[in-house]
Amino acid sequence: MTGVGNAITQIGDQVTDLQDTLDNSGLFDADGDLLAVVYTDDTKTEVTLGTTGTPVTTTNLAAGEVSPTSVDAINGAQLFDTAQSIATTLGGDAVVNDDGTVSEPVYTIGGEPVTGVGNAITQIGDQVTDLQGTLDNSGLFDADGDLLAVVYTDGDKTNVTLGTTGTPVGMSNLAPGGVSAASVDAVNGSQLFDTAQSIATTLGGNATVNADGTVSEPVYTIGGEEVTGVGDAITQIGDQLSNLQDTLDNSGLLDPDSGELLAVVYTDDTKTAVTLGTTGTPVTTTNLAAGEVSPTSVDAINGSQLFDTAQSIATTLGGDATVNEDGTVSEPVYTIGGEEVTGVGNAITQIGDQLGNLHDTLEGSGLFDADGDLLAVVYTDDTKTAVTLGTTDTPVAMTNLAAGDVSSSSVDAVNGSQLFGTAQSIATALGGDAEVNPDGTVSEPVYTVGGESVTGVGEAITQIDNQMTDLQEKLDNSGLFDADGDLLAVVYTDDTKTAVTLGTTGTPVTMTNVAPGDLSADSTDAVNGGQLTTELSNLKDELINGAIDLKYIKVTSTGAAANANGTNAVAIGSASSATIAGAVAIGTGARASGTNSVAIGSNSVASDADVVSVGYIGGERKIINVDNGEIASDSTDAINGSQLYGVRKALDALIANKGPKDAPDPLATMEGRTNHNVASLNGGDPAQMTAAAIGAFSTASGANAIAMGLQNIAASDYSVALGHMAHTGVDQSYSVAMGSDVQTNGARAVALGTRVQANGEQALALGSNGTLAIGRSTIAMGDGVRARGDHGIAVGRRAMVGADEALALGADASVAAEAVGGVALGYGAVADRGNALSIGGGNIGARQIIHVSAGTEPTDAVNVAQLQEALAAMRAEITLLRSQLGGRASQQ
Numbered sequence: 001m002t003g004v005g006n007a008i009t010q011i012g013d014q015v016t017d018l019q020d021t022l023d024n025s026g027l028f029d030a031d032g033d034l035l036a037v038v039y040t041d042d043t044k045t046e047v048t049l050g051t052t053g054t055p056v057t058t059t060n061l062a063a064g065e066v067s068p069t070s071v072d073a074i075n076g077a078q079l080f081d082t083a084q085s086i087a088t089t090l091g092g093d094a095v096v097n098d099d100g101t102v103s104e105p106v107y108t109i110g111g112e113p114v115t116g117v118g119n120a121i122t123q124i125g126d127q128v129t130d131l132q133g134t135l136d137n138s139g140l141f142d143a144d145g146d147l148l149a150v151v152y153t154d155g156d157k158t159n160v161t162l163g164t165t166g167t168p169v170g171m172s173n174l175a176p177g178g179v180s181a182a183s184v185d186a187v188n189g190s191q192l193f194d195t196a197q198s199i200a201t202t203l204g205g206n207a208t209v210n211a212d213g214t215v216s217e218p219v220y221t222i223g224g225e226e227v228t229g230v231g232d233a234i235t236q237i238g239d240q241l242s243n244l245q246d247t248l249d250n251s252g253l254l255d256p257d258s259g260e261l262l263a264v265v266y267t268d269d270t271k272t273a274v275t276l277g278t279t280g281t282p283v284t285t286t287n288l289a290a291g292e293v294s295p296t297s298v299d300a301i302n303g304s305q306l307f308d309t310a311q312s313i314a315t316t317l318g319g320d321a322t323v324n325e326d327g328t329v330s331e332p333v334y335t336i337g338g339e340e341v342t343g344v345g346n347a348i349t350q351i352g353d354q355l356g357n358l359h360d361t362l363e364g365s366g367l368f369d370a371d372g373d374l375l376a377v378v379y380t381d382d383t384k385t386a387v388t389l390g391t392t393d394t395p396v397a398m399t400n401l402a403a404g405d406v407s408s409s410s411v412d413a414v415n416g417s418q419l420f421g422t423a424q425s426i427a428t429a430l431g432g433d434a435e436v437n438p439d440g441t442v443s444e445p446v447y448t449v450g451g452e453s454v455t456g457v458g459e460a461i462t463q464i465d466n467q468m469t470d471l472q473e474k475l476d477n478s479g480l481f482d483a484d485g486d487l488l489a490v491v492y493t494d495d496t497k498t499a500v501t502l503g504t505t506g507t508p509v510t511m512t513n514v515a516p517g518d519l520s521a522d523s524t525d526a527v528n529g530g531q532l533t534t535e536l537s538n539l540k541d542e543l544i545n546g547a548i549d550l551k552y553i554k555v556t557s558t559g560a561a562a563n564a565n566g567t568n569a570v571a572i573g574s575a576s577s578a579t580i581a582g583a584v585a586i587g588t589g590a591r592a593s594g595t596n597s598v599a600i601g602s603n604s605v606a607s608d609a610d611v612v613s614v615g616y617i618g619g620e621r622k623i624i625n626v627d628n629g630e631i632a633s634d635s636t637d638a639i640n641g642s643q644l645y646g647v648r649k650a651l652d653a654l655i656a657n658k659g660p661k662d663a664p665d666p667l668a669t670m671e672g673r674t675n676h677n678v679a680s681l682n683g684g685d686p687a688q689m690t691a692a693a694i695g696a697f698s699t700a701s702g703a704n705a706i707a708m709g710l711q712n713i714a715a716s717d718y719s720v721a722l723g724h725m726a727h728t729g730v731d732q733s734y735s736v737a738m739g740s741d742v743q744t745n746g747a748r749a750v751a752l753g754t755r756v757q758a759n760g761e762q763a764l765a766l767g768s769n770g771t772l773a774i775g776r777s778t779i780a781m782g783d784g785v786r787a788r789g790d791h792g793i794a795v796g797r798r799a800m801v802g803a804d805e806a807l808a809l810g811a812d813a814s815v816a817a818e819a820v821g822g823v824a825l826g827y828g829a830v831a832d833r834g835n836a837l838s839i840g841g842g843n844i845g846a847r848q849i850i851h852v853s854a855g856t857e858p859t860d861a862v863n864v865a866q867l868q869e870a871l872a873a874m875r876a877e878i879t880l881l882r883s884q885l886g887g888r889a890s891q892q
Helices: 004-025 076-090 117-138 189-194 196-203 230-240 244-251 303-317 344-365 416-430 457-478 529-545 641-657 864-891
Strands: 106-109 112-115 149-152 219-222 225-228 263-265 333-336 339-342 446-449 452-455 570-572 584-586 598-600 668-670 692-694 706-710 720-728 736-744 750-758 764-774 779-783 786-788 793-795 807-809 823-825
Touching (some): 112 117, 446 457, 452 457, 779 786
Parallel strands (some): 570 584, 584 598, 692 706, 720 736, 750 764, 779 793
Antiparallel strands (some): 106 112, 219 225, 446 452, 668 692
């Protein structure tokens, strides 16, 4: 409907319809009096049905909640259930009468029917009196002499013993007792069955547990005789109890002072009942454990359980009912109609009267028609959460209803126009030309599914389901999913379609049968393993032959391959080698053989651990563009030339400005004063010894040691270090290092020259360019001389001795390591056999020994003249021998 005017007209029509509905609703009579049930007053805390004396029946009342906080009305079924539970509890065929009351139960007591709980209790009291007489006349034993009484252990009545020692008594129909360290319950047969073996052990008499779970009869010795079975044992004991009176006197069954019975005895020999005390004199049973409360329980109930039951009844009754000290429940007091009424019966009577009045009120209220049908619109139940209009199959129209709030929290009723709007939105949402019918329903939409017209959402869903089934079959046969329904297809990582992930994290997937992809700068094809292998091989070849063109790295070399065979070693450059852990060699022919050493540059050598070398002995390099290093006691920075120049200038100034006096910052440091040069006795007595260090950064740390020059170290007693970087080792007394970059590593060793080392006791190294004397009493003299082995001597440029007791004299003369005692004389001479003298060999070839005097001893060398004389004499002897042989031949 379009337009405000039309809307107002429509609302007017609806108001008219609503008025007609109210007139026909039965809420008002012909005079306009309200027929509905209304609250008693505006506090809305009470509703009165009917009028006084005219109670009104409330039907179709839902079951109200039964709980301590419930305020629900209770219907007849709930009242019946409560009455039925009372009747069931009373027993005696008590039933619920039609008016909700419970009929009196009828019990059979002593074989006679008794009606009512009170009469039953009276009858039981009479029978208790008779039973007491029976007990007085029956004695404590049955006809067979078996003891029937269960007696207290003593007059304190804190203990009960069944039977006598060694003669246990069976107790049947006993509920399971608690089994724990603190339990005082009796246990039944089923519990004993679980511990049959322990019972057999306890019984003794060689009793054992049979295969069927029973315990075999024990065999006891009673009075010197063997008796089998507990029963026979009891009989035997009974026979031996010839004087029952004496036994009773000594048994504790009677109080010795008063003669009163102390025993609790069975009612008769059926042992099905026990009566405590006598009629009119009940006995308190204390320390009674709580009995089981269940439909099948036969346990005794203790006071606390009875109190709990009485308390629950008192709580249920309400009206401030309480549990009296004797366990009875005091009568409740209710307030009914503003008056206090004592007792449930009086309260019910009062309620009945008020219900009658209410009925009269309802009859006169007009809320019901002549037939008694309710004319008011009432809540479905007293929860006031629902209202039912009309009756089943007879709906009632409600007109002139204002539009209710439509929201997630709204509880308003909605009118027809709102329903139409909702239906129209549903029709629009459904599509398929669905429309709102005049009755508010939505016509079925017609969809086109799979090229076919389908009417109704259900049919459309069925059609879609069929198509989905076909699609599922196609998917099942497509190989896109495995047997478990897991997707086997490779899909994009997300809807941007910029990435594809194979497998899952930690589970890579192999992609096989990949065709070769295009290899070009703009190619986005995947490449297969064959292409990758070919390209890696080409890359390897280009790296090897230097053909690869890298923007920031250029390599041109046809030399030998680099070698890095140490752990974490790196070698870069032709024929470079890093042969020990942590070594780095960079440059053609660079060699790093010291642990964690670094060799940088062509042919650089780093043979010591933790060093950086940029050259080799005889091929040193400068390190240029070195920034100023920190100058501090803990600094490990490199110092550049400008800093050293500054030190030199400062030294020159000190030398020029200071005399030999002891003043701050001295050039010479004696013991007790320090600067950049240090003198120390290492704990020696300064009264007998001293040490002197003269020069910047020079140190004399041995007794009577002297260090003079720049950066010299005299680290042993009586050692001398003179020059620049002349060092004597620790614990190497009387060693001498003189020159530039010279070192000693042996007692009484002497190193003189430039870059020489005397590394053995009493060794002498004299020369330059890496001359080494390594070994005890070894001598190396010359340029680049190497003397290894004890007592060896090498003299001459690059002369080398590699064996003990050997001598190499002459430039490039050498004695091999295996030629102990060998001697090489002259340039390039090679001695490769022990205890032999060589004057040539190698590239030199043979040499003459000239000006040799004539030998005189058997081991002397002979000269050519002596050899010629010897040969001439030999020839003469041969000629004579021939002539003699020839004469003999002619004579024959």
